[in-house]
Amino acid sequence: MDNQTAIDFELYDRVRPIRWDGQALHLLDQRVLPFREEQVVCTDSDAVAHAITELVVRGAPAIGISAAYGVVLAANAVEAANGDSALKALEPAMQRLHDARPTAVNLAWALNRMGDTLHGAGADWREQLVAMADRIAKDDLLANRRMGVLGAQMMQPGTRVLTHCNTGSLATAGFGTALGVIRAGCAMGRIDKVYAGETRPWLQGARLTVWELAQDGLNPTLIADSAAAHLMKTGGVDWVVAGADRICANGDTANKIGTYSLAIAAKHHGIGFMVVAPASTVDMNTPNGDAIEIEERLPTELLSVGSVRTAAEGVAAWNPVFDVTPAELITAIVTEKGVVHAPSVATMRELFPQDV
Structure with missing residues (x-):
């Protein structure tokens, strides 16, 4: 099934988290979903950086797209005759955007593309920035649809899948990465059952993934993160499908904390483990997972559920946001390319030789 038009993508993709109106960036506030649908309107680049840091927008591709439009907003405060002089003036704002979330490679990738656009640009450098940001968003949507089909083609009819965190429209320009595979698999009649882990401490699975799939008429089942291995043991899962925030040259993959545990359990139970991410997430300059900076967030996020504290006062907490899944635990990495x-240095280079 190579013809993507066989899938009615719009039918399975009703949510859009990012909207550019020509003057401001509108972000669907993912902190208050699923009970309220509110927009955060960003009119300058620092507001975009703050929205990324505070998880108004999250998901590596969505972060990159938002940062690209953040550069467009930063340009409003710059007077420059050409792109090269504009780039120098924009460097502080671009650095603040870069520092908003350090693990997701898509953020740096998008900022680099925006910077490259300015090199040699003439008086129309502002228009070129907008065009590049629009292109980054459009290309992401097309890539997600392509990945969805490629990943779903690996599954047999009747497949049951488990996913982690949120990797859908809310984390991208639309359709999603791992959730895009699930959407495509449902549309192609290959996936019969979808389980979503709750994903503590921010509960992206419980708050976002099951809500998002429900918007598309799908019927996911939520499980506690700690129930995943038991579900696998009882034969309830055929594939684990996860996203990625950074994929190294050897195939090691950084993703939401808890992904590594799922990969270990999947390997033990003989279950396929699929990573789905756009080529922009692949970082061939990072040799392996040991070289990835793992972001840690405030311990207070772990001590409460929402605004309700669940741990006694004075209790310490450790709150890493990501972990690294070694390549040997990954069955396949799906990209739009x-x-x-069986990812390794050799197999990664076959698909990404120009990045070595």
Whole structure:
């Protein structure tokens, strides 16, 4: 099924978290979903950086797209005759955007593309920035649809999948990465059952993934993170499908904390483990997972559920946001450029030779 038009993508993709109106960036506030749908309107780049840091917008591709429009907003405060002089003036704002979330490579990738656009640009450098930001968003949507089909083609009819965190429209320009595979698999009649882990401490699975799939008429089942291995043991899962915030040259993958545990359990139970991410997430300059900076957030996020404290006062907490899944635990990495089976330095280079 190579013809993507066989899928009615719009039917399975009703949510949009990012909207650019030509003057401001509108972000669907993911902190208050699923009970309220509110927009945060960003009119300058620092507001975009703050929204990224505070998880108004999250998901590596969505962060990159938002940062690109953040550069467009920063340009409003710059007077420059050409792109090269504008780039120098924009560097402080771009650095603040870069520092908003350090692990997601898409953020740096998008900022680099915006910077490259300015090199040699003439008096129309502002228009070129807008065009590049629009292109980054459009390309992400097209890539997600392509990945959805490629990943779903690996599954047999009747497949049951488990996913982690949120990797859908809310985390991208639309359709999603891992959730895009699930959407495509449902549309193609290959996926019969979808389980979503709750994803503590921010509960992206419980608050976002099951809500998002419900908007598309799908019927996911929520499980506690700690129930995943038991579900696998009882035969309830055929594939684990996860996203990625950074994929290294050897195939090691950084993703939401808890992904590593799922990969270990999947390997033990003989279950396929699929990572789905756009080529912009692949970082061939990072040799392996040991070189990835793992972001840690405030311990207070772990001590409460929402605004309700669940731990006694004075209790210490450790709150890493990501972990690294070694390549040997990954069955396949799906990108819009193709699929890397049994990822390693050699198989990664076959698909990404220009990045070495």
